[in-house]
Amino acid sequence: MLRKFGRIMEKWGHYLLALLCAGVILLSALWTRREQSQEIPDARAHSDLSQQLADVTPPPQGLARPAPGRIVDGLHSSPSFYPRYSLWRIHAGIDFAAEPGTEILAMENGLVTETEGMIEITQEDGRICRYYGAAEKLVTMGQQVKRGEQIGLAGETVHGETGCICVVLLQDGKPVDFSVEIIDKTENQS
Numbered sequence: 001m002l003r004k005f006g007r008i009m010e011k012w013g014h015y016l017l018a019l020l021c022a023g024v025i026l027l028s029a030l031w032t033r034r035e036q037s038q039e040i041p042d043a044r045a046h047s048d049l050s051q052q053l054a055d056v057t058p059p060p061q062g063l064a065r066p067a068p069g070r071i072v073d074g075l076h077s078s079p080s081f082y083p084r085y086s087l088w089r090i091h092a093g094i095d096f097a098a099e100p101g102t103e104i105l106a107m108e109n110g111l112v113t114e115t116e117g118m119i120e121i122t123q124e125d126g127r128i129c130r131y132y133g134a135a136e137k138l139v140t141m142g143q144q145v146k147r148g149e150q151i152g153l154a155g156e157t158v159h160g161e162t163g164c165i166c167v168v169l170l171q172d173g174k175p176v177d178f179s180v181e182i183i184d185k186t187e188n189q190s
Helices: 002-055
Strands: 071-073 080-082 087-089 094-097 103-105 110-114 119-123 128-132 134-137 150-154 164-171
Touching: 110 128, 119 150
Parallel strands: none
Antiparallel strands: 071 094, 080 087, 094 164, 103 150, 110 119, 119 128, 128 164, 134 150
């Protein structure tokens, strides 16, 4: 019986082997096609979800304006002379025009971490924002604030300057120029 099988294999073996390989390839192709047809609805659902997300208005990028007035002074990397105090100092923040009683708004979501002499908010992005010139503080230590929420009212002067508030943004302990991050930075500026 084995000899008979051996002779058949010698004569027809390569045909049988080729037939077996063709069968394996055909089964693989059918299996792959079946798998792909099951993935198509998932791909369509994913595409639909992506389109729905694209249709939603994205949240604003950048920082909310802390006061409605224009920027009157920016961050200086070299010292400036302040005659009122008779000293040279670096201006580490950005001054916004703000008449007494003007609302001061949080530029970003965060936690109030200081209210003595200023309002300090540790923002969700880890940066620390200090608001100087508030005559009235409307927040307390440990309070969570939202972007655009009123946190105080501007006073008469800040660091000897009248009609403005000063906002200092610190990243890794160093002041940064955030004027380019303000969403409506061109509005009301000179």
